[in-house]
Amino acid sequence: MTRKTTVIIIGIVAVIIVSFLSWYFFFSKPTTPAIPTTGTGSPFGQGGENIPIGANTSTGQNTPTGLDAQGKPIAKLFRVSEQPVAGMVAFNKKSGETVVRYVDRATGHIYDVSPITLEKTKITNTTFPKIQEAYFKNDGSSVLLRDLKGDSDTVENISLSLTAPKATTTDSLYTIKATNLIGDIKDVSVGPTNLLVYVLGNSGSIVSSAFDGSKGTNLLSSGFTDWRMSWPNTNIVSLVTKASSAVSGFAYNLNPTTGRLTKIIGPLNALTFSESSDGKRVVYSYVSNGKTVFEFKNLSDGLSDQILPTTFADKCIWSKKSAGVLYCGTPSTTIGPGEPDNWYQGITHFSDQIWRFSIITYTSEILFEPKKDSGTDIDLINPSLSPNEDYLFFMNKNDLTLWALKLN
Helix, strand or coil, rough: CCHHHHHHHHHHHHHHHHHHHHHHHHHHHCCCCCCCCCCCCCCCCCCCCCCCCCCCCCCCCCCCCCCCCCCCCCCEECCCCCEEEEEEEEEECCCEEEEEEEEEEEEEEEEEEEECCEEECCCCCCCCEEEEEEECHHHHHEEEEEECCCCCCEEEEEEEEEECCCCCCCCCCCCEEEEEEECCCEEECCCCCCCCCECCCCEEEEEECCCCCCCCCEEEEECCEEEEEEEEECCCCEECCCCEEEEEEEEECCCCCCCCEEEEEEEECCCCCEEECCCCCEEEEECCCCCEEEEEECCCCCCCECCCCCHHHEEEECCCCCCCEEEEEEEECCCCCCCHHHHEEEEECCCCEEEEEEEEEEEEEEECCCHHHHHCCCEEEEECCCCCCCEEEEEEECEEEEEEEECC
């Protein structure tokens, strides 16, 4: 073999090696910030499926929950509960003080926490084990607990009426009155007038009722059961088909008085959807050409546009005090294929930043970067604003603990 031939062969081999390394490092890495878990197939599908009931979920990360000399949380972002929660509500007491009321997922015990001092008070100690979801009245005076009956997939629905102790007693425990709601209840939402709205799985009917199941009214009979619902104002119940990247989704507005159904969005694959409390604007995400897109639409004039960075509408909450403003958890890296299916099933999780968007002024502002600013991975779900909108509350899908971000 000549020297010239040897040099040519070495050169070809070098090119092949460099090409392979370039492909490996730049194209073979996944774009989704996945924390692999195994979905359980639970009818609730909230996340945190692999956390043992009653386990301490502290990860040892820098999750600042300490207090300063005045007894106030030191950090802008802080954890409200150390244990997984099933649901929460923030409301103002008669004194004007904001309180966060939540249900412990493992025991069903209910706690009140001050976001100013983080002082925690247990208000019930009747045990309802393994609560999956909890829906409170807006003033916290009643709660609907949803759990799985035994080891089955049958969902139980227990409504608790909470009566505060008399001012003359030192006992902080509330009196409870429990009522079992009958029927195969699917998705649930709480309306602005403290009524429940839910889907009955055996008939597909959409029904509203009081928290104890009384005053039931049939709003719509459709035979379709795979709805996700919200009740943004007294005249609108928002209905959106459950999202899947392989299925076209639709969003509708249902008038609870007349039963009239109006299509808002669709068909769009992987559709998630959220409507403002005034019913004038919506945000929604969907998949187009294999990529997740996040947009808004003004319902008055039909104007729509894209919002960046991209997220799911499930990770957003509208302000009631500032028109067109919403707060969202947005994944810090690209949303990959197979979403939001994998996210719902607990196969993937995200590390979110927290943003404020204005649909009216076309402005966006990053409020906090949990991973960068506090070393904490937050996969934000179930966002909620305090009545004064000085706190953003949410659950971390990674472990279902309850968190708060001080907004001003």
